[in-house]
Amino acid sequence: MDYTFHWRPVIKALPDLFSAALITLEAAVLSMIVGIIIGLILAMMRLYGNRPMYFFATVWVELARNTPALLQLFFFGFGLGAFGWHLSPFMIVLCGLAFNNAGYLAENFRGGFQAIPKPQYNAARCLGMSASQTYTRIIIPQVFKLVYYPMTNQMVWAVLMSSLGMLVGFRELSGATQFLASNTFRLFEFFLVAAVFYYVLVKLILLVAHLISRKLFTY
Amino acid sequence: MSETASTIQFFTGFSLNDLPFLAEAAGNTLLISVISISIGSVFGCLFGWALYASKYARIFLGSILDVFRSVPLIIQLLLFFNFFPILGFPLEPFAAGCIVLIVYTSALVAQVARGGIEAVPEPMRRASRSLGMSYFQDMRYVVWPIGARAMLPAWTGVALGVLKDSALVSVLGYLELLRASQILITRTQEPFIILAIVGAFYFALSYPIGKLTAKLEQRWQYD
Numbered sequence: 524m525d526y527t528f529h530w531r532p533v534i535k536a537l538p539d540l541f542s543a544a545l546i547t548l549e550a551a552v553l554s555m556i557v558g559i560i561i562g563l564i565l566a567m568m569r570l571y572g573n574r575p576m577y578f579f580a581t582v583w584v585e586l587a588r589n590t591p592a593l594l595q596l597f598f599f600g601f602g603l604g605a606f607g608w609h610l611s612p613f614m615i616v617l618c619g620l621a622f623n624n625a626g627y628l629a630e631n632f633r634g635g636f637q638a639i640p641k642p643q644y645n646a647a648r649c650l651g652m653s654a655s656q657t658y659t660r661i662i663i664p665q666v667f668k669l670v671y672y673p674m675t676n677q678m679v680w681a682v683l684m685s686s687l688g689m690l691v692g693f694r695e696l697s698g699a700t701q702f703l704a705s706n707t708f709r710l711f712e713f714f715l716v717a718a719v720f721y722y723v724l725v726k727l728i729l730l731v732a733h734l735i736s737r738k739l740f741t742y
Numbered sequence: 743m744s745e746t747a748s749t750i751q752f753f754t755g756f757s758l759n760d761l762p763f764l765a766e767a768a769g770n771t772l773l774i775s776v777i778s779i780s781i782g783s784v785f786g787c788l789f790g791w792a793l794y795a796s797k798y799a800r801i802f803l804g805s806i807l808d809v810f811r812s813v814p815l816i817i818q819l820l821l822f823f824n825f826f827p828i829l830g831f832p833l834e835p836f837a838a839g840c841i842v843l844i845v846y847t848s849a850l851v852a853q854v855a856r857g858g859i860e861a862v863p864e865p866m867r868r869a870s871r872s873l874g875m876s877y878f879q880d881m882r883y884v885v886w887p888i889g890a891r892a893m894l895p896a897w898t899g900v901a902l903g904v905l906k907d908s909a910l911v912s913v914l915g916y917l918e919l920l921r922a923s924q925i926l927i928t929r930t931q932e933p934f935i936i937l938a939i940v941g942a943f944y945f946a947l948s949y950p951i952g953k954l955t956a957k958l959e960q961r962w963q964y965d
Contacts, residue, residue, distance in 0.1 A: 588948075589902075594920060597920070683812075687816060710820070726812065
């Protein structure tokens, strides 16, 4: 083995990597927020919508779940270019991840909604709550508790999937790592440090999720 | 503007002649996925068993496997691919991709397999041991049939996930479906149709398997 490890360029680049990790986190969190909103709407459409709505939501969910995430990113990146829509790398990653998250979360939400007994809805309406009150105060909090764990998982997936951004030119943790690594030719060292960053990031997310769940679900 | 004979065409459109190229790439995708899913599942089941059986395995093996689930696959691929030249013998993209996907699959399947073994009720196992079965007979004739059914849906999810994630091996230069699509896009400048064809291929593979598993799962619930 005649390879000398050079860690100095990596140490010098640590602040850059750190800010890149923040961009990764930002993209993941934003895509999760958008994904949760769209996922809720899709789940509602599949459960209560009329035929065209059901069809639309089903197509979205099945497409998101049955094609590679990288293909979805390419689709937003290059495919939309065929129609003259040119998104920035950040928007490509955000749209791709949100599309994917929404598809997976919609299935989780649908399962959650189906797990809530129907009489609860009737009881809430009997007590004089309006439909929207019933949903925001009775149904959705319970669904939220049921889908909390899958949602944490999805958040971790979103962080991991955001690494695909490096293939569409987005300068998040992997993209920045690749950029810095090709500047200095220290590929192995840089990617090893990036792996450590991802590991810590994922563990931090799981820890925070655990703390939040202890705070929220103590009743 | 009339087209003269001296006009140079930089791009040629997507044509039927490109389909064999795509088909070959699709075959490569299938090859690498089938190899890594089958070998990875065997290792995953063994790891899952170890995780279930031993406390030390849970601490050491568990935390090692955890790393493979917490680091993006693309980073794993690049790290591994760049690690072997350091040792002095560079690997083919196919071999590197296979090894990383096998380890990745086994890390995911290990959790599933452990859950499958835990799904077998404890009294059932005590009963089988009381009837004079050895530990391995108990594993083979009682735990495996029941646990395999319990873990099938989750395992299919993992397998389909690996099939889709095999697209990432393209970054190492292995000519699989997504890389083939990139090459074609560069030549034809028609990204939409090519990405749609490639997406349809993945969909046609993944969707029926997912649906079939859901059906099987439903049927087994009443057995």
